[in-house]
Amino acid sequence: MMKHHSKAPALQIVRVLIQSFFLILAALALYFVISGKLLSIHHLCPYSIVCFGLNGAGFIRITEAIFATSIVAGFAILILSLFWGRFFCGYVCPLGSAQEALFSFHGKRYRVVARIPQYLERKFIYIKYIVLLVNAVMVLSGIAYLYLNHCPxxxxxxxxxxxxxxxxxxxxxxLGSIFLERFWCRFLCPYAALLNLSQYLGRLFKIKRKMIRRNLERCTDCGICTDNCPMNINLLEKEVVDDPNCIHCHICDRVCPKKPVISSTWEHVER
Ligand code: SF4
Ligand code: SF4
Known part of the structure; x- marks a missing residue:
């Protein structure tokens, strides 16, 4: 019988290296701001498009778009998410990586707490759209930079x-991420909500996006992938994971005992 070699372990090493690189970059950026070498963290943070709305994008104050780098990065990630989904969350975002590290160091012993039922998950994931909406209304109406005032x-x-x-x-x-894996990314992050909306837009225009595919002929429906998905996505629901909350971490592939079952392909969502 032909032996199949999975790329999952190598991909996990690459992912951890990329995450570590961006964590170090974020730490350096913070150091430069704290030591006064950089005016503010907003210059580099792609979240700025959430914090400042269109004011930050320079649509209103184009000549004084002091956050140009971060705004360009924020929009570039948004456009890339049309094709690659939430790769930013799984590979780049230091807040996501920090949560992942915390959960893997301490969270596994609380695994029972960490899993919440799918019917609750499917409801809670909408909170982040409310956070985004409230933030956008407050920023655009000039009431307050809501997210900025609470940004860690x-x-x-x-x-x-x-x-x-x-x-x-x-x-x-x-603290929350110790008990609930990536709970900020799943339920609350307004930038994640924006990245999801970008994918819904791509779906509307039938743009092909990178998605996780399960080979149904080899899969035994054991559910180990679902039990280990950090975004609590039920992989057994469909052959192709079209859920915009997928962060392309490939942990499902790594834990699958029947490798190779899971792969990633370019698909557009049939609706
Ligand atoms: S872990 Fe692998 S074999 Fe089990 S349900 Fe998931 S894809 Fe199928
Ligand atoms: S479905 Fe797989 S790739 Fe997507 S978030 Fe879950 S474990 Fe990661």
């Missing part, structure tokens, strides 16, 4: 003069 990265960049709101937010995200 902004908090860290102001060390040692940490504001209470940011501190509560950071503790909430880090």
């Amino acid at each position: 990265l902004v908090l860290l960049s102001k060390a040692p003069f940490w504001g209470m709101r940011g501190l509560i937010m950071l503790s909430f995200i880090l």
Whole structure:
């Protein structure tokens, strides 16, 4: 019988290396801001398009678009998500990587708490769209930079003069991620909501997107992939995972005992 070699272990090493690179980059950016070499963290953070809305994008104040780098990065990631989904969350976002590391160090012993039933998951995932909407309304109407005022990265960049709101937010995200794997990414992150909306737009225009495919002939429906998916996606529901919350981590592939069953392909969603 022909022996199949899975690319899953190599991919996980590459992913951890990329995540570590961006974590170090984020730490360096914070260091430069704290030491006064960089004006503010907003110059580099792609979240800026969420924090400042179109004001930050320069549509309103184009000549003083001081956040140009981060705004360009934010929009570039948004456009790329049309084709690659939420790869940013699985490979780049330091907040996502920090949560993942925390969960893998401490969370496994709380695994029973970490899994929530699918029917609740499918409801909670909509909270992040509400967060995005409320934030957008407040920013665009000039009431407040809602997300900015609670941003954990902004908090860290102001060390040692940490504001209470940011501190509560950071503790909430880090403590929460010990019990609920990537709970911020799943339920609350407004940028994740934006990336999902970009994928829904791609679906509307039938743009082919990278998706996880399960080979139904080889799959035994054991459910190990679903039990280990950090985004709590039920892989057994479909042959192709068209869920926009997939972060392309390929953990499902790594844990699958029947490798190779899971692969990633370019698909457009049939609706
Ligand atoms: S872990 Fe592998 S064999 Fe089991 S259900 Fe998932 S894809 Fe199928
Ligand atoms: S479906 Fe697979 S690739 Fe997508 S988030 Fe879950 S484990 Fe990661």
